[in-house]
Amino acid sequence: MLAYILRRLLYAIPILIGVNLLTFALFFIVNTPEDMARMQLGAKHVTPDAIERWKVEHGYDRPLLLNAKASGSAQLTDTIFFQHSAAMFVFEFGKGDDGRNIGNEIRTRMGPSLAIALPVFVIGLLVNITFALLMVFFRSTYLDLWGVVLCVVLMSISGLFYIIAGQYFISKMWNLLPISGFAGGVDGLKFIMLPVLIGVVAGIGSGARWYRTIFLEEIGKDYVRTARAKGLSEVRVLFRHILKNGMIPILTGAVVVLPLLFMGSLITESFFGIPGLGSYTIDAIQAQDFAVVRAMVFLGSFLYIVGLILTDISYSWADPRVRLQ
Amino acid sequence: MNSAWSSFDFVLLWTDALIFALVAGVLVLVFFIRRQEHLRAPWRAVAQRPMAIGAALVLSVFVVIGLLDSLHYREKMPDSPADAPHYSVDVLSVFDALVGDLRTQQEKTYSEPMAMQLYAKEFVQRDGVAVREYPRLKFGGSHLRHASEREPDITRRSLIGLAQGLAVSLLLFGLLAAWQARRAQNSFGEWFMLWGEGRLDWPGRTVAVIVMLLLMMGGLLIHLAAAYHVFGTDKVGQDVLYISLKSIRTGLVIGTLTTLVTLPLAIGLGIAAGYFRGWIDDVIQYVYTVLNSIPGVLLIAAAVLIVQVYVESNPDLFDTAARRADIRLLALCLIMGVTSWTGLARLLRGESLKLRTLDYVEAARAFGVSHSRIISRHIFPNVFHLVLIAIVLDFSGLVLAEAVLSYVGVGVDPSMHSWGNMINGSRLELAREPVVWWQLGAAFTFMFTLVLAANLFADGVRDAFDPRQGGRR
Secondary structure, rough: OOHHHHHHHHHHHHHHHHHHHHHHHHHHHOOOOHHHHHHHHHHHHHHHHHHHHHHHHHHHOOOOOOOOOOOOHHHHHOOOHHHHHHHHHHHHOEEEOOOOOOHHHHHHHHHHHHHHHHHHHHHHHHHHHHHHHHHHHOOOHHHHHHHHHHHHHHHHHOOOHHHHHHHHHHHOOOOOOOOOOOOOHHHHHHHHHHHHHHHHHHHHHHHHHHHHHHHHHHHHHHHHHHHHHHHOOOOHHHHHHHHHHHHHHEEEEHHOOHHHHHHOHHHHHHHHHOOOOHHHHHHHHHHOOOOHHHHHHHHHHHHHHHHHHHHHHHHHHOOOOOOOO | OOOHHOEEEEEOOOHHHHHHHHHHHHHHHHHHHHOOHHHHHHHHHHHHOOOHHHHHHHHEEEEHHHOOOOOOOEEEEOOOOOOOEEEEEOOOOOOOHHHHHHOOOOOOOOOOOOOOOOOOOOOEEEEEEEEEEOOOOOOOOOOOOHHHHHHHHHHHHHHHHHHHHHHHHHHHHHHHHHHHHHHOOHHHHHHHHHOOOOOOOHHHHHHHHHHHHHHHHHHHHHHHHOOOOOOOOOOOOEEEHHHHHHHHHHHHHHHHHHHHHHHHHHHHHHHHHHOOOOHHHHHHHHHHHHHHHHHHHHHHHHHHHHHHHHHHHHHOOOOHHHHHHHHHHHHHHHHHHHHHHHHHHHHHHHHHHOOOHHHHHHHHHOOOOOOOHHHHHHHHOOOOOOHHHHHHHHHHHHHHHHHHHHOOOOOOOOOOOHHHHHHHHHHHHHHEEEEEEEHHHHHHHHHHHHHHHHHHHHHHHHHOHHHHOOOOO
């Protein structure tokens, strides 16, 4: 087991290097520091001097890969690649355009992101499984048919609509919850409720439908027929056998996204004014703060790879038939 | 004839060219499928599902509008010399020409749906005195003399529109019945009985009802839009119905061209990885794990920023605003395509891994059939259903993604009509007092209709093509 995890970790390193090289190519070779400077300074202020000054301010005045002027190991280290891309491996992200340390920002903003994303994930999972089980229990009746149609309708509605309609009706018309904002501790509860509610509702359509197909796949199997043949009630079959076995693909599918919850949701956080990583990213994209976008790309990939490793481990934990060598 | 043609300059945007190439490709495919019984059978199964066929009819309305909106031209300036004509900088489409006044009837600012007055009070000079009142619209309801005439006029126009739609649909139905009855050598009454009891070999009742509803809605819109702004006007006074209709093309382009980009990558790399295995498999798996691990929105954002820089630093390559917006739309499709081929590729890899061990493939290899021939004759036809299901399933997700990307600021060009831009532009209108809801409402309604139709159609296609789902429902 330990050897397997170690091997998976080693396998993750080339992938992270690939991500790093790709972002380096996107941000520094296809899109040169001159281009970035020109875009940030705006058409009016572009002079060679201003571009040079901008590059010095951001530390982009070094050569890309090889510094011929320096000597010794500085030939490799005093370059954009080493200072800005390779440094990310030790989570050294540098400063954003607002002068703040990106690493610090990430640490303080993870909490609020998680405060929204985790409840949405957990409650959503429970609600979706409940609806899916109900549809499976009433399968091939009109209740099931219309349940599926309702799911298709729900998933055809834009996520933006759920947020806008939720904010408008619940906060503006009926004044039930604050429209946006965030606070720590128990005070924060009233701010969290609306985004969590909307996040759960927005996910029901696709989630419940997907879990329904998983459960239906289980229902056709032999062990279910055996369980019925020994006289178990339908409810018992559903909970003891189908739910338990159906949970394997559901849980392992959920483990992949677990680490990514730290990243938060771009749209939800920006609509509800939550100071998390999602709104940080969206602000950075809109302000064209390349350093922050680059850091978030790396962080996102890192968390995704962690998720992949956790998935493999959880497979062997949830399903004894899967043995890792 | 010659002079009429020379007063236009046909404009072929990049996305137009690709759309027509796509249409040609689909027509070739249809021609091919019609001659192969085993390919026709699942499509016939799709056509027998009421839900799928109804959705397909709704989709076809969107597609027709989108195609008409893809034939672009520029008008000649009226006073330009004949030997060296100047053309207007506005790129129009056949759709613009068809809807005519809808595009040009611009009000001053917001007005409610079907209104005859502006939405906000203004100072108006009346008999030398400044009065604060709701000014009349320039076009919406301008034929009315008094506000009390508005409701009867709307009712009259609605009824005429509905009646005309009904009449056309009944006429069509009669023609269809006559043709079908003649082909089946039934009497008219017999066919009608079969139709009424739902015993035809196609879902006749659903088709009839959907076509009738669509035609009646069309009649209603045509008659009302001739005199009113059916969905109101936006901040600069543009007709919201016109903007929503123009956005259809953007949605369709993103939904279809993106898939067009993903297909060669997903099919080529997915099958190659599964069929050849070994180091080819390792390399391809590595590439798609790397791409997959980067959060999609961020990769798209990075690439869109880069395209923006390119367009800004090469302004001479794009002579009109339409061309600039078009290249950004194309770039968006390319980027979304490059980031979203991984799922299908993984699926095709798994399937090819299974197929390559089957007896008939091994036999083909033993006979010395070349790799390219095995892949094209034995592997590809057996994974084609997966490709098709992926195309129709992805479409609706891509249409929805456009709105989110436009909100983030990395979607289509802000000057291009799209539902995402409409939603983005009307975010602050809900906070305004009194609320402006119609632009948001129109964008969501149109988007919902298209996505729902696409989802229902996709369900039908998946049920018909996926052997695992066969018979279960």
